[in-house]
Amino acid sequence: MAENAAATTEAAYASGGEYVQHHLGFLTYGKHPDGHWGLAHTQEEANDMGFWSIHVDTMGFSLVLGALFLALFMKVGRNINAGVPGGLQNAVELLVEFVQSSVKSSYSGHSPFIAPLALSIFCWILLMNLMDLVPVDLIPLAAQALAGNPHLSFKAVPTTDLNITFGLSLSVFILILVYSVRCKGLGGFLGELAFHPFGKYAMPFNLVMELPAFLAKPVSLALRLFGNLFAGELIFLVIALLGYWQFPLHFVWAVFHLLVIPLQAYLFMMLTIVYLNQASQHH
């Protein structure tokens, strides 16, 4: 790339941009504009599908990883050994105790539902984020070889899809609503929104202040996870354009990213606990 810079950067950018753009597409299944259902072959076709489409790669990988988490924990739970635990049981116990201590320190009420929820959120998001450390071209190339189509878009990291992160955060949002109404009553919950900082005569002002803060919770949860993983994935893709220099750089970025991956899973879990704690507290 270094030779004849001015002429080649344009061409290199065009192909590099195409490479990155191709890797940002999803394997989409949906209803074509002419009415029949099938896979989209190009990004334009996927865009034309509009609402009636589903990202097969994201759904597949997230469900497989969720099933992997459940199967692993069930296997350990069935064959539990009170004497000398094996390696896998140690790892699972470590995770469970870590989540349990986090819930105990941040959730003040009593609810048998919070800790399992936190554990599932943490492990599932961690597994989905860990897909980021698989080399960026490995799974797409395998999928293309399997399908026999060299232009197939395939994305292996489910948390770089806004649909997954918003699905998770909206589920948490529904739980926040349920916990608020159950613990404070509908009146108490609406009253907290309407009368909270300045009393009942400043109700419009209170609403303007409280509603955005309330509605920002699911949006910020989803966009934080998505933004971190999307940016990380894009930098992996840009590094993959660099020829042989990519190997050390990939390693350096992966080491840095190793910090981000569990941190984002932890933050999603912690903020879920904190929000549910706020929802179930009386003032």
Add this chain to the structure above:
Amino acid sequence: METIFANTMLAAALIFGICGAGTAIGFGLLGGKLIESSARQPELAPRLQVQFFIVAAFVDVISIIGVGMAMYFIFVQPFSV
């Protein structure tokens, strides 16, 4: 086409820069206070660390959204029709 491309790049650079500056200041203050207070009361350090990570998430979120948007502008180029 070139103008749009150049302006997109400039906008992305501005987003990166300002986001970086904002989070840098925020994390500097936050980390400094964390170390200060754990030095004063080392027995509180684990609890402070949990709080630190939660506040770090709030500091982080807008800028990481900005960085994501900037990356999107650069690579997907939604403005060049």
